[in-house]
Amino acid sequence: MSLSNIINIAGTGMNAQSIRLNTTASNLANAQSVSSSEEDTYRARKPIFQVLQQAGIDRDWSDVDLDHDVGQGVNVLAIVEKQDPLDIRYDPTHPFADEQGYVYYPNVNVVEEMADMISAQRSFTVNVEVFNTAKTMLQKTLTMGQ
Amino acid sequence: MAALGFNNSLGIHDNALLVRAQRSEVLANNLANADTPGFKARDIDFKAILRGEVQRTQNLEMDRTRANHIPGKSGGETELFYRNPYQPSIDGNTVDSNVENAEFTTNAMSYNASFDFLNRKFKGLTNAIKGQ
Numbered sequence: 001m002s003l004s005n006i007i008n009i010a011g012t013g014m015n016a017q018s019i020r021l022n023t024t025a026s027n028l029a030n031a032q033s034v035s036s037s038e039e040d041t042y043r044a045r046k047p048i049f050q051v052l053q054q055a056g057i058d059r060d061w062s063d064v065d066l067d068h069d070v071g072q073g074v075n076v077l078a079i080v081e082k083q084d085p086l087d088i089r090y091d092p093t094h095p096f097a098d099e100q101g102y103v104y105y106p107n108v109n110v111v112e113e114m115a116d117m118i119s120a121q122r123s124f125t126v127n128v129e130v131f132n133t134a135k136t137m138l139q140k141t142l143t144m145g146q
Numbered sequence: 147m148a149a150l151g152f153n154n155s156l157g158i159h160d161n162a163l164l165v166r167a168q169r170s171e172v173l174a175n176n177l178a179n180a181d182t183p184g185f186k187a188r189d190i191d192f193k194a195i196l197r198g199e200v201q202r203t204q205n206l207e208m209d210r211t212r213a214n215h216i217p218g219k220s221g222g223e224t225e226l227f228y229r230n231p232y233q234p235s236i237d238g239n240t241v242d243s244n245v246e247n248a249e250f251t252t253n254a255m256s257y258n259a260s261f262d263f264l265n266r267k268f269k270g271l272t273n274a275i276k277g278q
Contacts, residue, residue, distance in 0.1 A: 002164075002171040009171065013178030020181070049182040051175075070168075070226070071175040074182055123180050126243060130174045133254045137170070140261055145268045 003141065005072070006134035012052060012073030013127035019076050020047050020120040024113050031108040036096045038088075041104040043081040044113075050077040082107055155271060158196070159264040165195050166257040172226065173250040176241050183237040187229040187246065194225075 023045045035041040052075040084107040092101030169190045179185040231240035 002167045006171050006174040009174045009178050016178070017181075049179070051179055051182055051185055070172050070188070071179065073175060074178045119181065123243075126177050126180065126247060129247075130177055130250065133250065134170065134174065137167075137254060137257055140258065144261070144265055145272070 003134055003138045007131060007138075009071075009073040010127045010131035010134065012075065014124055014131070016047070016049055016074045016076050017120045017124040017127065019079075021117065021124070023047055023079060024117045024120065027106075027108045027113050028110065028117075030106055031110055031113075033106055034094070034096050035104050036098045038086060038104055041086050042106040042108075043086075044084070044106065044108045045079050045081055047079050048077045050075045084109075156264065156267050159260050159267060162196070162260040163257065163264055165190065165192060166253060166260055170250060170253050170257065173246055173253060176229075176246045177243065177250065179239075180241045180243050180246070181239070183239055185239050185241060187231070187241045188226045189229050189249070191225070191227055 027044045030042040033042045051071045052073045053069065053071060086107050087105035089103050089105060090101055091097055091103045094103045097103050169192060172188050172190055176187045176189075229240060229242075229245075232242055232245065234240060
């Protein structure tokens, strides 16, 4: 039934936004995590969102009838690391400096992360409102004929 | 006079309620995908469906006198349309959260209205059965 489906859709939305908030928290917490080599340095993590179709994520796209199929919410396809260049600083006295005296800082952009955090929070709130509205509609339907 | 039956007495409201529920599902999906790159916002044309339903209830549907006639488009078939964005974004997403939110709330109110109409029909039937 479509009304209980809405609750599921809002649930996938809330889940996706909380994963996004989780990556933002991880990125901000590790914004100053230094390391002495390029490979070991933390890189900013970003979730990739994708539309969830009726039969689940394994379904072939050719089966989907876009004229009549409603999507079933949002799916977090993967969490990828940002490939922007790292912040490399020359600081020979630093305990983590390599032979040339360089220290590697993560490519976390704090301003971008803050904007992402606010966006995730807003989208989460919208999904909570959808959930509440669907709940009220469903409860009201149950009182039919009374 | 047509016999009093549930199908005749409920009018269009039971169908309207179903379409409202379906539309809120489409709009909820738009809102859930507000941050999905490349997602295109969808919507149901409620007016067109309503017109189809009215025609169907008034028996204006096309008759098929031969088996190989193509059937006329029946009402109740829901077709999804793509919304034209006011402010297209660079990632190809066409969900405008404010528009979708407004539509979702309006639709929920219309759902409540349809529900009340339907509920009153039921109450009327109950009164008729009781003979009060």
